Amino acid sequence: KAGVTQTPRYLIKTRGQQVTLSCSPISGHRSVSWYQQTPGQGLQFLFEYFSETQRNKGNFPGRFSGRQFSNSRSEMNVSTLELGDSALYLCASRTQETQYFGPGTRLLVL
Amino acid sequence: AQSVSQHNHHVILSEAASLELGCNYSYGGTVNLFWYVQYPGQHLQLLLKYFSGDPLVKGIKGFEAEFIKSKFSFNLRKPSVQWSDTAEYFCAVNAYNTDKLIFGTGTRLQVFP
Numbered sequence: 535k536a537g538v539t540q541t542p543r544y545l546i547k548t549r550g551q552q553v554t555l556s557c558s559p560i561s562g563h564r565s566v567s568w569y570q571q572t573p574g575q576g577l578q579f580l581f582e583y584f585s586e587t588q589r590n591k592g593n594f595p596g597r598f599s600g601r602q603f604s605n606s607r608s609e610m611n612v613s614t615l616e617l618g619d620s621a622l623y624l625c626a627s628r629t630q631e632t633q634y635f636g637p638g639t640r641l642l643v644l
Numbered sequence: 645a646q647s648v649s650q651h652n653h654h655v656i657l658s659e660a661a662s663l664e665l666g667c668n669y670s671y672g673g674t675v676n677l678f679w680y681v682q683y684p685g686q687h688l689q690l691l692l693k694y695f696s697g698d699p700l701v702k703g704i705k706g707f708e709a710e711f712i713k714s715k716f717s718f719n720l721r722k723p724s725v726q727w728s729d730t731a732e733y734f735c736a737v738n739a740y741n742t743d744k745l746i747f748g749t750g751t752r753l754q755v756f757p
Contacts, residue, residue: 567743577734577747590744624688628743631676631695635688 536561538627538636546642552613555639559606559627566608567633568600571622580623583608615643646671648737650748657725657755665720665751667735677718678736678745679709688734694718705729730755 539558547553559566567590568580579592583602600610606627612619620643626633651666669675679691692703699711709720718735735748 565743567745569745569747576749577736577745579744579746582743584743590742592744626688626745631738632678632690632693633743633745634690635680637687 538625538634540623540625540636540639542639543637544640544642546644547615548644549615549617551615552611553615553641554609554611555623555625555641557608557610557625557627557636559608559625560629560634563627563629563634564606565628566602566606567626567628568608568610569624569626570594571624571638572620577624580610612641617643619643646737646739646746648735648746648748650733650735650751652751653749654752655754657753659727659755659757660724661755663720663722663725663729663753665733665735665753667718667720667748668716669718669735669737669746670716671737671739673739675737675739677709677711678738679703679707679718679720680734680736680747681731682734682750683731691720691733725753725755727755727757729753 541556565584567582571577582590586602597613602608622638624638626635647670649668677694680688681691694701694711702708733751736745738745
C-alpha cells in the first residue's frame, strides 16, 4: 500500500498570505490528523477528521482550518500567515489506533 | 491535561553501546503508548506501540519498550546501537479512543562508529 502523501513538499509564502496543504491518507484509512512540528514547540496536534467531520481540535487560532472530502483526502488552510507559522506540517492517517505519518509540507513564511 | 516528558534531550553513544530513553506521561486513564523515530531527512516512522497485554513490547530494528503503569513510564531500549540508529526519537500517548497524539519533545540520538 502506498503511504500517506502530502503536497506540496515545500512552500514559501509571505506574511499575510494564505496557504492550503493537501494530504492523501493510506487507502482505506478514514481518519486524518494534522500536526505542526517546530524546533521550539515540537509536535503539536492541530485537528483530526473522520468521515468528513472534525472530531478534535488543538489549541491553535482560528486562522488554522481544515476539511476532509468524501474520499478521505484532507486539506488544511492557514490564513493571514505569520512568521511563526513557519513549520513542518505533518498529516497522519489512522487505522486500529495507530497513526502513520506522511513526509510533511515544509512551510517557510517570509 | 495530558503531557509527555522525555528527560534526555540529546544522547551521544558509540556503536554497540546500550540505549535507554526515558518517557513519562501524565494521564490517569487508559492510554495507548507509542515510540516514533525520525531519521535525518525522513518522515516519522512507528517504532513500536503498546495498547494492552504484555508490558514489554518489541518493535522494529531491535528496539523494545517496557510499560510500567505504576511509574507512568514507557522507556525505550536497545541492547546494542548502530550508527544507523542516529535519529530523533519521540514518545507519544493518546487517551483511549481518541486520535489526538501528545508528543514528548524528542530525544536526539547520535551514534558514532
